[in-house]
Amino acid sequence: MAESYAPAAKVRPKAGFDDRLPLGAARGERLSLRARLRWAGFLFVLPALLHLLTFKFYPMIEAARLSFFRYDLLTPPVFNGLQNYKAVWENPLFHQSFWVSAKYMFGVSLPEWFLALGLALLLNRQMPGQSLIRLAYFLPIAMSQIVVAMVWKFMYNPLGLVNTLLGFVGVGRINWLSTEETALPALIAIGVWRGIPLFGVIYLAGLQSIPKEYYEAATIDGAGPWQRFVHVTIPLLLPTILFVMVMSLLSAVKVFLNPLVMTEGGPNGTTRVLPYFIYETGFAYYRMGEAAAASMVLFAFVFGLTLIQLRLLRQGGVE
Amino acid sequence: MRRFLTACLFMAVALAAGPAIAQGITWWEHSKEWNKKHPNMKVQYEFFAMTPYFKKLSAALSTKSAADMFTVIDTLLPGFTTKNVLAPIRPGWLGYKDLDDMKKAFLPGALEGYIHEGKLYAVPPIASVFSLYINKDHFKEAGLDAEKDYPKTWEDIAKVGQKLVKRQGNTITREAFDFAMHSSAWTMWYMEALTRQHGGSILDAAGKKCTANSEAGVKAMEVRSMYARKHKISDPTVSVGTNALPADDVPKGRVSMFISHAGSVAQFGPKVMEHIKVVPFPQVNPAKPVSIVYGFALAVNPHIPEARQKQVHDLIKHVMANPKQWYDKTSYPFPSANFLQLPGMDEARKTRYLDVFVGDIKTGVFVTRSPHFIEIADAMHRAMERVVLKGEAPKKSLDQACTDIDRALAKK
C-alpha cells in the first residue's frame, strides 16, 4: 500500500500551511487534496473490504438466495418462492427459539455492559501485583470454548461444584441443566462469566487511551472521583461503550457451542437458541433452504438492532 | 500420482465413545496391512470425533468433496439413498454371487438397514444393540441372585428395583435403574422398542403419518417414565448432566441396572466387567421379543470412477475379512452369520456376553426408516422430557410430538 501514497506525497505543495486554508489555496490544488484524501481513505478500506466481500458477504448473499430455494444440501436447489419463510413462520419451534435467543441475548449483554466496565475501572487502578491480577481476571478469555462448555457442564451436575457451594448457604439440590426454568439462566451465567473479561479488556484499552491530563485538569477544578467519572471518563469512553454494547449483543446472539455441548437445546427446547435452530434445521434435518430463511430473519433482527443502537447513540452525540 | 484411496472414519463421541478409539486403532492396523500388500495403492484415512464428523460429512457430501469411502450410521441411509450420495454396493465385487447370497453370509436382517429398493448401500462391520447391564454386587447385597433374578420384563425391573434402590430421605443416592437421556437418538431407540413391544409403531406403514400417540405409544411412554415418576427408583436428572457418557454411572456403581450398547463391554474394561452381568433387553412379553439394532457401515463415494470404486470394494473386502480382530478391539459384534462359531470366539462368549448381544441382534429390527429420522427423534425426545422431567400426561405429550412429526413428514 505504501507505494501508492508515496508519489502523491511528493506532489504535495510545499507550502503546506496554505494548503489547509481554502481561501489562500488555488482551487485546483484544493480539489486535488480532497480527491487525494478521498482516494487514500478508500484505499485504506479496500483490502479489508475486498476480503470481506469475498469470504463473508458473497456467502451471505448465497445464503439469502438459498432462502428462496428448497435445498437439502445433497441435491441441487429448487426454487420455491417464499415457501421457506412460510414454513419457518408456521413452525412453533422457530418462535420458541426466537424468544429463547432474545432472552439469552439481553440476559447476557445487559449485565456485561455494566460489570465489564466495573471490572475495567477496578483493574485500571494502580495496585500491587497488578499484572497478575489482570491476568487472573482475563483468564476466562484464554479458556477454549469447548473446554468452557465441558468444565461448566460438569460443575452444573446435580452433585457437582455449583450445588456443593450453594449447599453451604442452604440451597437444595438443583438440576440446573435439566430443569426448564434453570437451564437458560445457567447458560446465561456462563456467557456473562466469559463475556465480562472480554469486554473488560476492551474497556480497559479505552480507559488507557484517556489522557491523564484530563483527570489532572478536572482534579484542579475541584472535581471528586464521581464527577471525574461522569464528566471525563464516560464522555471520552462513549465510542468504546457503544462498541461494547453492539458487540456484546452480537456475540450473545450468535451463541451456539454451549447449548450444543451442554443441553442439546433442551430440556424441551428451552435452550434452543436461534443459531442452534438454524444449525439443526440445516445440518441435522437437511433443510438448508428453511435454515437460510431463518437466518435471514436472524440477520434482519440483529442488523436492525445494531443500526438502531448506532442511530440512538448518534443522536446522543456519540457518533 | 493420484494413487490414493481416501477413507473417512470417525471416532464416536456420544454413541460409542469407548470402542471408538479401538475402532480407530483397528482401522489403522487394517490400512497398514493393506498398504503393505498394495504398495501402489495406499490408503489415507481421516479421523474425526463423531459429532463434528457428521457436520463434516454433510458439508463434504454437499460439495462433492467426500472421501472415496466413508462411515455412515444406518439412520442416515434413508435420507441419503435417494440423493445419489452413496454408490450402490456390488456384492459381486465383494466375492458374493448376488445380494441374496451376501445376505446369507450375514445374520438374518443384519443388512436390512442398509438396503433401499433392492440395493445395498453400505456394508456394516459393526452391529450394535441395546442390552441390560446389571451390577452383580448390588444384586448380591440386596439378597438377589443375578443369575436367576435378573429382570426379563419392564415390570421385573420395577420389582427388583425396589430392592436395589438406595434413598436418603426423599433423595435417591443410588438409582436402581435409569435410561440414558443425553441423546435424542437413544431416546428414539428405546421409545421405538417399547412401542413395538406394545404392538404399535412410531409411523404408519407408509411412513407418512405419526402413530406414536396410539394406545401402544402411550403405554410405551408410561413404561419410559414410570421408574422415575411412579416407582421412584430412578432420578431422571442425574444421568443427563453427568458427563459425555451416561453409561459411566454403571462402573461407578451409581446405578444398578442400565441399558447400553455392546461397545460398553470394551469401554468398561475387563476389571469392571467382573462385577457386571449383561442380560437380554427387557421385554413386555419375553415370548415375543423385540429389540432395536443399529450400526455403522462403510459406504462408497459415487462420484469416483468405476475402477476406483472397485478398489474401494477390495478395501472393504479386506476390512471385512477379519471380524475377530475388529471385535477384539471394539466388542461390537460383527454381523456375519457364523460369527459365534469363528475360531477363538469361545472366550468372548464366556466373558463378554457375546451370546446375549447376538441374541438381541437376532430379535432386533432397525429403527423406523425415514429421511426425517433426526427430526422424529428430536420430537420424541422433547415429548419424553415433558413427561419425565415435568410430569406432563403421556398422551398429551405424544399428541404434541405427533403434531411436530407430521409437520416434518409433510415436507419434501
Place this chain on the structure above:
Amino acid sequence: MSRKALPRWGGRLTTCLTIAGLGLVLLPYFWMLSSSLKTGSEVFDLPIKWLPEAAQWGNYPDALSRGKFPTYFFNSAVVAFAVMTGNLIFCSMAGYGLSKFRFPCREACFRLILSTMMLPLEIILVPTFLVARQFGLVNNYGGLIVPLAVDAFGIFLMRQYIKDLPDSLIEAARLDGCSEFGIFWRIILPNCKPALGALALLTFRDNWDQFLWPLIVASKDVLKTFPLGLAQMEGIDSAAYHEIMAAAVVGMIPTALVFLLFQRAFVRGIALSGLKE
C-alpha cells in the same frame, strides 16, 4: 485515577471486591486444574472431590502423547499468529479509513462491513467452503488462514478508537509532508496501542480456538488445530476426562502468554507517547 484520590473506605471496598470477584472468576480454573491432576476414576466421583488424593502429574505427558499434539499446537499457533497479524494490519487500516476520511459511500461501506458480523459461520459454511475451494484454499495452511484474515469485529473496534484520536495529529503530520501511509504507520498505529493490544489478544484467542472452519476446510491429521485434537480426545472414553483437562490447561498457556505480551500495550499506550490534544 490514582489510588490516593479515592477515599480510604472506597479503596478498601474495591480491594475486597477485587478479591471476591477473583474467587468467582477463578473457580472453573481451580476445578480444571484439580481435575487435570486426578485419576480417571476420581474425576467423576460424586459428591465431588476438591483435590486429588495424590497429584497425577503423569496425566500431562499422557494427554499430550495422544494424537499428534505437538503438530496440533504448532498448527494452532501458526493459524492464530497469522490471522492475528492479518487482522492487526487490515483492520486498523480499514478502521482508519472509515473514521478519518470522507469518501463517497463511506457509511455504506461501514454498514456492509458490519453486516458481515451478523450471521454465525454455521449458516454460511457451505458457500464459504466453495469460495475457498475456488481459490485452492482447501487442505492447506492457506485455507486455514486466508478466509479468516480479516474480521469485521476488528474493523469496528479500530474505527471506534481511531475516531477518538484528535484530527490535529493527522493534519500536523500531513503538513510535515508525511505520506498518507506514513501517517497511518507512524502516527495512528502508535497512538492506538491499547486497542491494538486488545485486538491482538482477542483475535489470537479466537483463532487459537478455531474449530468449525478447520474441521471443514482441512482433512489431513497434520493440519488439525488444537481444539480439533481436543475434540478427538473427548471420544476416547469417559475416563480420559482428566487427560482432556490436562490438555486444556496446556492449551491455555499460549493465549495467556499473548496476554502478558500485550499487557504492556494496555498499560503504556498513550501515557508514554503523550500525543493527545
